[in-house]
Amino acid sequence: MPLSLSVRAENLQHLHQLLSQRECPQCDLTRAGLVMADLSGANLVGADLRFANLSRANLAGADLRFANLGGASLNGANLTGADLTGANVAGADLRNAYFMQANLEATNLNQAVVDGAMGIPGQFFTADHFYARGVLESNRRNFIRAIEYYNQALERNPRYGEVYLARSVARYRLLDEVGAMQDAKIAQGLFEEQENEQGKQAAQYFLAQMEAMNNPGRGGSGVGIDLLNMLGGLSSVLLRALSLF
Structure with a gap:
């Protein structure tokens, strides 16, 4: 043929x-x-x-x-x-x-x-659209741009737990530890209210990792943890957005 x-x-x-x-x-x-x-x-x-x-x-x-x-x-x-x-x-x-x-x-x-x-x-443009764009920019390590997208997503849906958690990761990579902690705790609270057990566990995991890195005497090394690789543990929550593109 x-x-x-x-x-x-x-x-x-x-x-x-x-x-x-x-x-x-x-x-x-x-x-x-x-x-x-x-x-x-x-x-x-x-x-x-x-x-x-x-x-x-x-x-x-x-x-x-x-x-x-x-x-x-x-x-x-x-x-x-x-x-x-x-x-x-x-x-x-x-x-x-x-x-x-x-x-x-x-x-x-x-x-x-x-x-x-x-x-x-x-x-x-929906909250989902801006969330997905933020995740893509985070994966490219464009964290400032990612946060801009996350902010726009939250303007449209201020109770979007996944966005708070994603913004928490981006803020941590920009050394804004206070902002990262605040966002992760908001995400955890929203997940609890929404009975999203997977999201709640992801937020708790990230909070625990930040605590460990900030307190190496409590079992964390304080260095050497790549938070982008850590996203593997959160992927079922965060990377859902990639299906939007």
């Missing part, structure tokens, strides 16, 4: 129709290569654009109502004034994209990567 040199899932007739007419409602454009394509004002109502590469494409004023853009790359794309009513953009790469004056009514942005995107209203 001959091997195909490449796999292209889009309907080539539909792709030609889009590029020549900018009219392709309900078209099959899955995994289409449309980097830097000029699709301004295009009619893509209900089109299937899953995993399409629309990086830096011009979609200004495009009609994308009920289109499926799940997992698509829209990195740097221009969606100014586009109509995305009811569109599925879950898991898409929206970094540095422009959404000024775009209609995002009932648009599904779950799990989308939105760093640097402009024009997306704040109500589209």
Whole structure:
């Protein structure tokens, strides 16, 4: 059986129709290569654009109502004034994209990567979104940035125990031991109220580790414990957020 040199899932007739007419409602454009394509004002109502590469494409004023853009790359794309009513953009790469004056009514942005995107209203971002971004930044050792995300998560949900615990770890890595202790104790209290035994145990474990490191005479070495590796003991609580991306 001959091997195909490449796999292209889009309907080539539909792709030609889009590029020549900018009219392709309900078209099959899955995994289409449309980097830097000029699709301004295009009619893509209900089109299937899953995993399409629309990086830096011009979609200004495009009609994308009920289109499926799940997992698509829209990195740097221009969606100014586009109509995305009811569109599925879950898991898409929206970094540095422009959404000024775009209609995002009932648009599904779950799990989308939105760093640097402009024009997306704040109500589209949940506490879970900011928590997940904070965990990712912590894993990259960008603790100051992580804390900024955790703060935004807590503005939306001030009773989010996992966020307090994650912020506690980040604060400890920045040598803010007082703040770290405070956050861990708040997390522990919230977990107790919410009957989250796993979270409670994680908070207690972290508090005990901080106590041991601050008091080497009580059994802690005081040095040599990598708190990022310690996250392995907390992963079932903290790294749940990674499933959001």
